[in-house]
Amino acid sequence: KVNKARLWDSLMEMAKIGATDKGGCCRLALTDLDKQGRDLYIRWAEEAGCTVKIDQVGNIMATRPGEDMSLPPVGTGSHLDTQPTGGKFDGVFGVLSGLEVVRSLNDHGIKTRHPIEISVWTNEEGSRFAPAMMGSGVVSGRFTLQEILDKVDVEGKRLGDELERIGYAGETPVTGRQYHAFFETHIEQGPYLEAEGKTIGVVTGGQGQRWYDVELTGQESHAGTTPMHLRTDALTCSAELILAVQSIAQQHKPGCGTVGFMQVGPNSRNTIPGKVTLSVDLRHPDDAALSDMDAQLQETVARLTQETGVKIELKPIWYYAPIPFAPQCIEAVRTAAAALGYSHMDIIAGAGHDACYVSDFAPTSMVFTPCLNGISHNEIESTTAEECEAGCSVLLNAMLQMAEV
Amino acid sequence: KVNKARLWDSLMEMAKIGATDKGGCCRLALTDLDKQGRDLYIRWAEEAGCTVKIDQVGNIMATRPGEDMSLPPVGTGSHLDTQPTGGKFDGVFGVLSGLEVVRSLNDHGIKTRHPIEISVWTNEEGSRFAPAMMGSGVVSGRFTLQEILDKVDVEGKRLGDELERIGYAGETPVTGRQYHAFFETHIEQGPYLEAEGKTIGVVTGGQGQRWYDVELTGQESHAGTTPMHLRTDALTCSAELILAVQSIAQQHKPGCGTVGFMQVGPNSRNTIPGKVTLSVDLRHPDDAALSDMDAQLQETVARLTQETGVKIELKPIWYYAPIPFAPQCIEAVRTAAAALGYSHMDIIAGAGHDACYVSDFAPTSMVFTPCLNGISHNEIESTTAEECEAGCSVLLNAMLQMAEV
Ligand SMILES: NC(=O)NCCC(=O)O
Numbered sequence A, B: 001k002v003n004k005a006r007l008w009d010s011l012m013e014m015a016k017i018g019a020t021d022k023g024g025c026c027r028l029a030l031t032d033l034d035k036q037g038r039d040l041y042i043r044w045a046e047e048a049g050c051t052v053k054i055d056q057v058g059n060i061m062a063t064r065p066g067e068d069m070s071l072p073p074v075g076t077g078s079h080l081d082t083q084p085t086g087g088k089f090d091g092v093f094g095v096l097s098g099l100e101v102v103r104s105l106n107d108h109g110i111k112t113r114h115p116i117e118i119s120v121w122t123n124e125e126g127s128r129f130a131p132a133m134m135g136s137g138v139v140s141g142r143f144t145l146q147e148i149l150d151k152v153d154v155e156g157k158r159l160g161d162e163l164e165r166i167g168y169a170g171e172t173p174v175t176g177r178q179y180h181a182f183f184e185t186h187i188e189q190g191p192y193l194e195a196e197g198k199t200i201g202v203v204t205g206g207q208g209q210r211w212y213d214v215e216l217t218g219q220e221s222h223a224g225t226t227p228m229h230l231r232t233d234a235l236t237c238s239a240e241l242i243l244a245v246q247s248i249a250q251q252h253k254p255g256c257g258t259v260g261f262m263q264v265g266p267n268s269r270n271t272i273p274g275k276v277t278l279s280v281d282l283r284h285p286d287d288a289a290l291s292d293m294d295a296q297l298q299e300t301v302a303r304l305t306q307e308t309g310v311k312i313e314l315k316p317i318w319y320y321a322p323i324p325f326a327p328q329c330i331e332a333v334r335t336a337a338a339a340l341g342y343s344h345m346d347i348i349a350g351a352g353h354d355a356c357y358v359s360d361f362a363p364t365s366m367v368f369t370p371c372l373n374g375i376s377h378n379e380i381e382s383t384t385a386e387e388c389e390a391g392c393s394v395l396l397n398a399m400l401q402m403a404e405v
């Protein structure tokens, strides 16, 4: 087992960077605060005897040497960036569990044949720059380095420039990365483990996702003089679209459909909105169902255009099919949970994780732990030191199975 | 008749201040651009022989002396502020028609018994600072000076401070203002004159308005892991509210209902929105119908709170009942239009106008002119030099009836 207090203290220390009033964290990707979090982590990793490298998309790799350095490492890791009103654990727990594994191995003087590598992946959240899981996506080849460096945030700032600005545009190539196996620890972010009273989720795969940018163009006009039947209101049309997204998801259980981002123009209370931009996020564990949700969204857009006269541009910006994890890694997590006496259940990840993309080029699985009321992407996100200890201990055990003591 | 070319040239000159790419104007109340517009107007008014005063809420009064200065002036005027994506004529036409009346009287050496006063009212649009018609509302006593000076914009800037900043916090008291009669020229901003093929709208009154600020609080949560039935989504609830506002208006013809302003928090595409703030604008020419619309809005809010679990705070921020204009002023406008041979019809103002508040303390009416396709609060707002000349000539004639040559 790992050192519960040390893991918790590190989590609380990292949470001070970008701490919010309501007990959460705002450490958006590639901001000054993200840099501070990265710097602190690198100091800790070096203090634990790791060699640190930065790659071209800003991913941080910290390596604890193995006895046979010609072997590919056994990897773990996650991300340090957060949502605008994020919690203290989403991502950070996966990074600091990796660090705690190394610290524990050091405590007990344990040597492994394979090196151990902890990675911090750039912009996992996809909130400031869309889509999500960019760092792991570039390494896996899902995205080209160039297309990611050229992404811009809502203020028009370029990801590549921001990476340079905070000093994390590294030199290690993003190509040719290898892992003997990869595990990521993460809070579940959903309600299932808590509902079933289980300590550990053995993650068998991740559901598929489709993201869209939508732009609606109506006609601005006066709110007091334009009769209702002569309006081309981009906001009432958006309202119908938002409810359609909700209904499409409800018809495809256990799928999800969300509009999380929306901007209204000119945003003046006595002008009928002429412009709305919004995001759509559709998810389903079954790819056929996800395709059906996509088709229904397209039909809805066609129907609303017809009915309202609002011009609707629906741009798909991201898609990945459901990801099955590697049987031997899933089994390693299950065996570790059982060996340590933790109650456990198989589970599918509802969120996207860097592990989903790592799984393209290495055998992968994940370890989930419960979070209070299943709430994440919220400042009140909460878990306990014991739950973190359990997840991290399962990680240690699973990694040791693969890294060969 | 007035000087068509001079009126048009002045309109085009003023339109350069805050000119937008699409041919409109963005000259929000109490910005640097508003100051530029005010400065230019004051120069013109002084060149036309007027004495200029600024009152405590920034209203500008330009007076052409009458033969008997003990008599209250015959007033006209409107506003120079615009919507964020406004047109070149809304408000400005009313101010510069007043100036053109003075210039024409000068041209012909016409003296009037009553003084003539042209006013530029502060923040008529209500876009940057809500509600609308603030300058005229303070003078009429609908608002206290202090409450208006303490209003803040969306960035928290205080109206009183902005007034100081641009040098328009004047010393003339806002109390005790008098007019023998008041007329305001304005583009109709709606489709009726054009549809009926009439040159002049004789405005018999203004419809009533109710404005609200609404704050919806749900629970932020992860877009991929939170099952649809466990969400408390402030944005899907807002979508239902937006469609309800539309439907309430549709059920109360010829009423209007609009959500023009909306902000979503945390506005991250993979977080279920926990916070939405939005505006509601309800209007009706009949006060009982407007009350009924208000009651239905309150019922909708209660029902949605119940159904969705979202906390909804509905704050009424503005109300005025429909305004009937003074029979003698309405008649003066009608007589002037007929005398000049312009086709005309009676009409009710769909928008709020400073004349509505002036009507509290002085006999008042308005002169409407058509605008292309009834479009206003839009950069493409359009009218012709001939239409402006017609409206301004009716104004001149109506004012002369009251001011006694
Ligand atoms: N784990 C997590 O919250 N990832 C963000 C990307 C997503 O929305 O799934």
Ligand SMILES: NC(=O)NCCC(=O)O
Pocket (backbone or CB within 6 Å): A222, A223, A224, A270, B090, B124, B125, B126, B132, B133, B189, B350, B351, B352, B353
């Ligand atoms: N005339 C005009 O557009 N006034 C703005 C206030 C309103 O929305 O009625």
